[in-house]
Amino acid sequence: MTDTTSRPAPPPQVWPTLRARNARELIRFLVDVVGFEDTVVYGDADTVEHAQLSWPLGGGVMLGSVREADSDDRWPLKPGSFGAYVVTDDPDGLFARVKAGGAEITDELEDKDYGSRDFAILDPEGNRWSFGTYRGEPRRS
DSSP states (O other), X not given: OOOOOEEOOOOOOOOOEEEETTHHHHHHIIIIIIOXXXXXXXXXXXXXXXXXXXXXXXXXXXXXXXXXXXXXOSSOOOTTOOEEEEEXXXXXXXXXXXXXXXXXXXXXXXXXXXXXEEEEEEOTTSOEEEEESOOOOOEEO
């Protein structure tokens, strides 16, 4: 017999990563406009070797500056090709915040047929961010 009861999710252990042409500007946007927390940023001047931005409800993203095409980059990600869905308890408040902060809105705030309240934006690098109340389906034991 299979136990199909749900169990609480463990702490986040998957960290999406992205590269940016102007990582410091992207960090400022994600912290000041969107509401991520600037956990750590390593690098000099305009170059960001590694940054961790934490989301207040858990998890977050890691990012860094794009590397030269001829470098020994072992993680060559194209800037502007990232997309993420981020859970928020207050989509209306967050929508007002990002709109006031000048974010490019790609999908207006709306109630979805699957029960979520969502909206989407583009960041200054062209990455797509969707925010909403959908937390995913419960995990099974």
